[in-house]
Amino acid sequence: MSLKLNPEARAIYRSIRDEIAKKxxxxxxEAFLDEFSPTTNPEEIARRQAYLRENLQRIKPEIGEFIEKVQPIHFRREYLHDRILIVDESEVEKAEALGLCAVSTDPADAEDYPLVLSTVGYGIDVELTPTQITPELYVQPLWENRDTLEALAKIAELTGEKSIAPELLKQINDIKTTMDRLSTIEQLEEILHEKELELNEKISKRLEQFSLTLKGKELLEFLSELKSGDYGAIFRHFSSVENEILEMIREVEEELEESLGTSVEIFSREELYPVSVPPERIELIREELTRDFKVEMYLKSRELAEKIRPLIPRLKQEIRNVYRLDFLRAVKLFTEGFSFPELGDNGIAFLKGRHIFIENPQPVSYVIGKKPEWFDVEGSERVLDENVVILTGANSGGKTSLLELVTQIAILTHMGLPVPAERAGVSVLDEIFFFRRKRSTYGAGAFETALNGFVKALKNEGRKLILIDEFEAITEPGAAVKIIGELLKVAHERGFYVVIVSHLGEDLKKELPFARVDGIEARGLDERLNLIVDRQPVFGKVGRSTPELIVERLARKKRGKEKEIFERILKAFKKD
Ligand SMILES: Nc1ncnc2c1ncn2[C@@H]1O[C@H](COP(=O)(O)OP(=O)(O)OP(=O)(O)O)[C@@H](O)[C@H]1O
Structure with a gap:
């Protein structure tokens, strides 16, 4: 059964859960986090504690860097448009049912496809299985997620667990050269235009250096050739440079043919300067390269897919495990310095508890219910195993924060997590109620709602922890004493654990002999007249309220008549 929480207790649970989720x-x-939602089953809590005790210590801090890089790897069955499967009439139905690519019985249909597969000898021979028809679907996701595989390998090194990732990385490395070809295809236009630019610069330099030197007689010949319009003869004077340019083009072309693996003539010869790659040639080259790439990729993938496929379930398992490690890492970070509580059935006690959301809090030790023998702190001899405690004390003393801390420790215990205290013992409960003080709501409406809430909390039997933050603010003190008095009697009779914040400590104490009254007090005033508060409640003692402390301070500071008056006020306090 899950632990019941009223809305304000639930809000505290959510804030704890969010704090872990943030990490x-x-x-x-996050799914793992929900497996640790508060439960009322002590065996389940003990099981979670044992699990965390064993596993949290295995999480090394540097693991986060690699967890972060892990992405889910999806092996999707996809319909690939780049291939056709030529089969026998009798196999059409089965082949189509695979839904992996186009299927036909007519070899003439193959023309439009870069990849032709066949069971009847019209292309690359295949059997009707996904690993043979679309082996790339097993290989490509792994290639694209090499970072994940590398991270998995590192994580396994850190946890000392076995990993399939190094094996997969080794396999997948076989397609590296093929994949390089793909990136060449993707950058084809850029590569060619860059070469075109280089080539034109080279030619332009050569042309700058070119000068036509004609000696006397040659010049006369040249002029007469011009006059007669004999272009053939004129161009002959330039043929040496033209040949040079052609040679330059050929050289670059050869280089490209080799690096790209194409035999298509790349640069146009119509105009020698500036040279250019016609767009339709780029397309032609792209098509040629793509076709080669597809066939090569298919063949290599087919070899690999057979080896990879049986390893995929283990890979998936390993990735799932990373989420578990991520969860453990977050819990470890969150619970740094915490300790596992002892489970009991006598109340809640903790030593040096630290409020989760207060920075650098003063640690506080507290007990509600039976005092464990290890609970040995100053003044704890005044603790008499009371289930009901009235918490009094200075304004801003930390009363609300203490109720929150008690709730945090109780909730974390029921989640099976360590708690922010040096040592803790916590009863397994059925329900936790937290009633916050409503500062701004006055009047009968607020009073009625609050009262209704308390009575609902007390109504049923069960193991309950009830925390109430100052109820009298919304009614008159006289009425409050009567109401709180009766409510706490009911709580006491039913064995509930209750802490209620109240300024009516003295009056309540008279009414409720079974209850303990604790007080949070100021140690004094600092130089700016601010209270220096000791957050540790004093057990069994009403906390002096802030006005009393101020009066005391003034009584000590002043002289003469004024001092007399202050001392008289102080005496009035002491009479209580
Ligand atoms: N253990 C602690 N260590 C350090 N700071 C604390 C501690 N407990 C409370 N505080 C700080 O003291 C301030 C007052 O705390 P809190 O609201 O709990 O006091 P309170 O007694 O409920 O006050 P009020 O009388 O107004 O109801 C808050 O800013 C809180 O962060």
Whole structure:
């Protein structure tokens, strides 16, 4: 059964859960967090504690860097448009049912496809299985997620667990050269235009250096050739440079043919300067390269897919495990310095508890219910195993924060997590109620709602922890004493654990002999007249309220008549 929480207790649970969730690196890990929602089953809590005790210590801090890089790897069945499967009439139905690519019985249909596969000898021979027809679907996701594989390998090194990732990385490395070809295809236009630019610069330099030197007689010949319009003869004077340019083009072309693996003439010869790659040639080259790439990729993938496929379930398992590690890492970070509580059935006690959301809090030790023998702190001899405690004390003394801390410790215990205290013992409960003080709501409405809430909390039997933050603010003190008095009697009779914040400590104490009254007090005033508060409640003692402390301070500071008056006020306090 899950632990019941009223809305304000639930809000505290949510804030704890969010704080842990904030530390998760992967989205998928939150599911684990929900497996640790508060439960009322002591065996389940003990099981979670044992699990965390064993596993938290295995999480090394540097693991986060690698967890972060893990992405889910999806092996999707996809319909690939780049291939056709030529089969026998009798196989059409089965082949189509695979839904992996176009299927035909007519070899003439093959023309439009870069990849032709066949069971009847019209292309690359295949059997009707996904690994043979679309082996790339097993290989490509791994290639694209090499970072994940590398991270998995590192994580396994850190946890000392076995990993399939190094093996997969080794396999997948076989397609590296093929994949390089793909990136060449993707950058084809850029590569060619860059070469075109280089080539034109080279030619332009050569042309700058070119000078036509004609000696006397040659000049006369040249002029007469011009006059007669004999262009053939004129161009002959330039043929040496033209040949040079052609040679330059050929050289670059050869180089490209080799690096790209194409035999298509790349640069146009119509105009020698500036040279250019016609767009239709780029397309032609792209098509040629793509076709070669597809066939090569297919063949290599086919070899690999057979080896990879049986390893995929283990890979998936390993990725799931990373989410678990992510969860453990978040819990470890969150619970740094915490300790596992002892489970009991006598109340809640803790030593040096630290409020989760207060920075650098003063540690506080507290007990509600039976005092464990290890609970040995100053003044704890005044603790008499009371289930009901009235918490009094200075304004801003930390009363609300203490109720929150008690709730945090109780909730974390029921989640199976360590708690922010040096040592803790916590009863397994059925329900936790937290009633916050409503500062701004006055009047009968607020009073009625609050009263209704308390009575609902007390109504049923069960193991309950009830925390109430100052109820009298919304009614008159006289009425409050009567109401709180009766409510606490009911709580006491039913064995509930209750802490109620109240300024009516003295009056309540008279009414409720079974209850303990604790007080949070100021140690004094600092130089700016601010209270220096000791957050540790004093057990069994009404906390002096802030006005009393101020009066005391003034009584000590002043002289003469004024001092007399202050001392008289102080005496009035002491009479209580
Ligand atoms: N253990 C602690 N260590 C350090 N700071 C604390 C501690 N407990 C409370 N505080 C700080 O003291 C301030 C007052 O705390 P809190 O509201 O709990 O006091 P309160 O006694 O409920 O006050 P009020 O009388 O107004 O109801 C808050 O800013 C809180 O962060």
């Amino acid at each position: 998760l690196l992967l989205r998928g890990s």
